[in-house]
Amino acid sequence: MKDHITKGLAMVLTGAGLAALTPSSAPAQPAERAITRDLAGPGLQWGPCPSFMPSGCQIAVLHGDPAKHNADVFFRLPGNSKAERHWHNSAERMVLIAGELLVEFDGQDAVVMRPGTYAFGPARLPHSAACRSAEACVLFIAFEEPVDAMEGAPR
Template sequence: MKVASLLAVGWIVSCAIAPFASAEDARTVITPSEVKWGPGPKTLPAGAQLAILYGDPTKEGPFALRLKLPAGYAIAPHTHPGLEVDTVISGTVNLGMGETADRSTAKAIPAGSYFALPPGMAHFAYFDEETVLQLTTNGPWGIKYINPADDPRKTK
C-alpha cells in the first residue's frame, strides 16, 4: 500500500510541476535596453514606432507590444475587434471616447496607468509629449477607423 501511495503522490506532484516547467521553457525577458524599435504598423499614422515583445499580433493568441508615439501625434476615432488592454509606460495618453475626436472630453492618463476597453468601443487618442504605450492582449489585433478617410492605409 505504501508503494501505491508514493506512486500516486509522485504522479500528482509531476502533474502539478509540468505546467510550470513548460511555461519556464517559453519565458521571455526583455530589459528596456533590449527593446528593438522599428517603424509603426501601417494601420497607424506615420511617426509611430513599434516593438513586439511577445507573440504575433497578426495571429490568434497572446501578444505584447509597445508603441512609441511622438509629441503632437494623434490617432483618429476607431474601434478594435478585440479587447484593448494598455499600460502607459512613459508620457501621457490623452484618451477620449466616442466617434468624434472632441479633445475637450479626453482624459489625461499618465505613466504607470492602465486602461482596458471592450471590443467595438469607439475611442481616440492624442499625445502632447513622447509616450510609450504597452498593449498586452490576444490577437489577431486590428483597427477600424470610424471615418474611413482617417485610415492611413487608404492614403497614397
C-alpha cells in the same frame, strides 16, 4: 448521519479529484521560455503603424504572433501627435510606459494617462489618443484577438 457524510466526502476527496490537484514529484517543463523586453533594448524590432496613424508612429511586438490570439506590443506615438478615431476587433489591456496620453473612448469622458496608468478598452469601441507630451508616448498593449486597427467606427 453527519459522520457518514464526512466519511463519504473524505473518500471522494482522496480519490481521483484530490490526486489531480496534488503536485507530481517531477517538475513540469514550461511550454515556452520566460522573456523580458526593455523599451530601449537593442533587440526590440519597431515597425510602422497603419497608414491612417501619424507619421513616426511605431509598434514593436513583445510576445506572441500579432496574427494570432494574445499578442503583446509596445505602441509608440510621437510627442505632440494624435492617433485619430479608430477601433480594434480585440479588447485591449494597456499600461502607459512613457509620456502623457489623452484617451477618448466614444460615449465616455476623456482621461489622461500618465506612466503607470492602466486602461481597458472593450473590443470594437472607437477611440482616439493624443500624446500631449514633447516626448513620445509609449503604451504597452495586450491584445486578446489578433492585432488590428481600423480607422473610424465599425459599420
